Amino acid sequence: MVAPDSAQKEAPLLSGSQTVKSIRDTGYKGTDYALAELIDNSFQWGDANTVLLVIVQRKVQGKQRAAKRVDEIWVIDDGGGMTDEALNLALSFGGSGRYDDRSGIGRFGMGLPQASVSQCKRTDVWTWRRSQPENASHTYLDLQEVEDSAKKVALTVPWPTAPSSPDYVALPDWALDVFKEHAVPDTSMGQPVYSGTAIRWTNLDKLRWVRAETMFTHTEYLLGRVYRNFLTSDTRPRSIKVAVMEGDTLGGPDGFQDVRPNDPLYLHPVPATTLEYWEAAAEVDGDRYIRVTDEQPFVEHYGSRDFVIQRPDGKGTSAVHARLSLAKPQARPGRNPGKDTHQGRHARDNSGISVMRADRELVLEKTLAQEATDRWWGVEIAFDPSLDEIFGVTNNKQDAPYLTQALRLAREHHLTKDEAIDEGLFDEQHPIAELYDMAYQLVVLVNQMKLEGKNEKQAATRARGAQPAVTSVASNVKKTRAAVSPTPGEADYSKNKPDPGKAAETIEQKLEEQDVPAEIRGAIIANYQRGVTVQVIDRPVKQAPAFFWPDEALNLEFLCINNAHPAYESLIGPLRVSNEAIEEMSEDEAKRLLVQSADAMTWLLLAWARFENEHRTSPLLGKIQEIREGWGRRLAEYVEDQAFKAASLFDGEDETQDGESSA
Structure with a gap:
């Protein structure tokens, strides 16, 4: 690197108070997330068993009237405490000696100061090790002092002071009392001694919630979710306790409420x-x-x-x-x-x-x-x-x-x-x-x-019999026909015998090419992997004149019913009725449904009949009649197969065979 001459002046890497102001806006989603950063330190670096969160509320005079507002926030833990050197580093940005430690939830060395300045202008920290909290070392970060001194001296974190120092700030009596009420002392040396850390936020100017009760509700919700595994651990459960303090009065140590776990999977009691x-x-x-x-x-x-x-x-x-x-x-x-x-x-x-x-x-x-x-x-x-x-x-x-x-x-x-x-x-x-x-x-x-x-x-499809968007209609006919007159897809599957994963991938690709929505594809693949190889899909295709169309992918056959077709609501819609809805019908409503179902079947046949009659003098008539007869034979096979399965079920045999399910 070439040294600058006397006319040049290198810019500082960090611009003092402006850097701290910028860090204030680097982004905690809210007060609850910033508090979680402090609790991380308690659980990992402090190895605490209990964290006490105290929200101090006082009446503050506003422009129009006096109202209760959060005035201080305390986080007190019974962890291992810090040395004076560690305490001094703890309030410097990136100063943690733990940077890049992958053993736990922390690692970055920015947590305490970054979280604190995102919510307040003054942060005080006390810490004590195998002693009494009355003997705690104390230091602080005051943004007003930072701004006032930025142009005069280099910015530093004040070295911790002890109780013997004239500048020492002592812990208030209530904080000493609640700590000793909840902490477990070390009595190995005879006289009980304690370790721990207390953090106080004041001059709160960036809180997400200003009422204590609201802050408590939202904070419990997030902290209960973030630390749910810590709170419910079978080997070493931790606890987070919250109290709302009115003015200088805390309703006794029993005023704390345990933060309850919040399980987003809802698998806990x-x-x-x-x-x-x-x-x-x-x-x-x-x-x-x-x-x-x-x-x-x-x-x-x-x-x-x-x-x-x-x-x-x-x-x-x-x-x-x-x-x-x-x-x-x-x-x-x-x-x-x-x-x-x-x-x-x-x-x-x-x-x-x-x-x-x-x-x-x-x-x-x-x-x-x-x-x-x-x-x-x-x-x-x-x-x-x-x-x-x-x-x-x-x-x-x-x-x-x-x-x-x-x-x-x-x-x-x-x-x-x-x-x-x-x-x-x-x-x-x-x-x-x-x-x-x-x-x-x-x-x-x-x-x-x-x-x-x-x-x-x-x-509730299985419990109530409602129709899903994808219906499985498995039948022994498919197996018989696949052996006698296989479709191109079945022939390809029989010849290449792809492994299940590759087959599912090929089928999903084909469905995607057909613009089948992702959630429908997922259901089809899940059914296929269970052995179902005949599936009916409702597909809205407004521009298509066809009411239905067949397709296949390997050995999977699917019938698409166009639920955007004008006939759908008259033909299929009334039949897609849950058992619950049927039970609620009157006798007359049920009869009307049966009549409509019979009429729907007649309309389908009439549409084919009209199509065939229009080709009476066409050379295609013979082919159309041949297709109708072939379709009739397949229909008979399916109906007879379903009747046989129904009889078998009546005799006590299982309804499903070879991994396929019947609709």
Whole structure:
């Protein structure tokens, strides 16, 4: 490097107070997320068992009237405390000696100062090790002092002071009392001693909520979700306790409430979580719902998956574990459960993919949660910090942008990884390339759950007999015909015998070429993988004159019914009625439905008859009649096969054979 001459002056790398002002706006989503950063320090670096969060509220005079406002926020833990050197570094940006430690939830060295200045102008920190909290060392970060001194001296964090210093700021008595009430002392040396840290935020100018009760509600909701694995650990459960303090009065140590876990997959017992209760469908004074307080979770587990990802440090691979859940029908009572029920409103704020890093939620990713009904499925993916660069983890631990991009590309383009690279959506060296296969499969899985849980009727299909968007109509006729007169797809399948994964990929590609929506494709593939090889699909194609059309992909046959055709609502719509709706019909309504069904069948035959009559003098007549007779023979085979299966079922035999299901 060439040294500057006397006329040159190099600019400082950091511009003092302006840098701190910029950091204030670098982005915590809210006060709750900033508090989570402090709790990370308590659990990882402090190894705390208990964290106390105290929200101090005082009456403040506004322009028009006096009102209660949050005036201070305290975070107190019973962790290991810090040395004076560590305390001094803790308030400097990037000064942590733990930078790039991959052993836990922290790593970046920015948490305490960055989170603090995002909410307030003054941060005080006390810490003590194997001593009494009265002997704590103290230091602080005051943004007003930073601004006043920036032009005069280099910016530094004040060296910690001890109680003997004339400048020492002592912990208030109430803080000493609540700490000793909740901390477990070390009595190994005879006299009880303690370790811990206390952080106070004052001059609060960037809070998301200014009323203590509102802050408590929203903070519990987020902290309960972020730290749910810590709060429910079987080996070492941790606790976060919150108290609202009015002025200088704390309602005694018993004024603390435990933060309850908030499980976005709803697999924990309901009364022990922030959900508290779920509502069952029951009429009370009209159309309201009663509270049900039993411990039955309102979702059923939908399975789990492991995805293997290459580590960026070249040290092999690391597994990303995914869990999935889907709401049970009884969790969604009423016509509009998302709007009208307690669990619907709760689940709305928990919708998306919960991304867990080192047992702590990083972000609730919303890319696949686009509709109101997306609150009824849940996905959790968990990875360890060795994959931080692959996920693009931000230094405030609020986002995983590379995962977001991979999910968005998979959702919008429906391409395999190789196809996406060929299209130039990303480079094979980009971290997205490592995440894309997982993202693609997550999109498929979520689409399957969306299809099943689109509304209460679809979620309860098996229990209530409602028609789904994809119907399986398996029959022994297919097996017989495949051996006697195979279709081109069946012949191709028999000749090449592709493995199940390759066959499913080929079928999905064919369905995509036919513009079958992703959620329908997901359901078809799921059915195919269960052995169903005849499926009926409702497809709206307004410009098509055909009421239906057949197609195939390998050994999968599918019949598309055009539900945008003018005849659909008259012919098929009335027949797609759930058992529940039928039970509610009067006798006259049921009779009308039967008559309409018989008329619908007649209209279908009349349409064919008219078509054939129009070709009475055409040379095509013979071929048309031949097609009609061939179709009649196939119809007879299917009807006879269904009659045989019904008789077998009446005799006690199983309805399904060889992995195929009958509609």
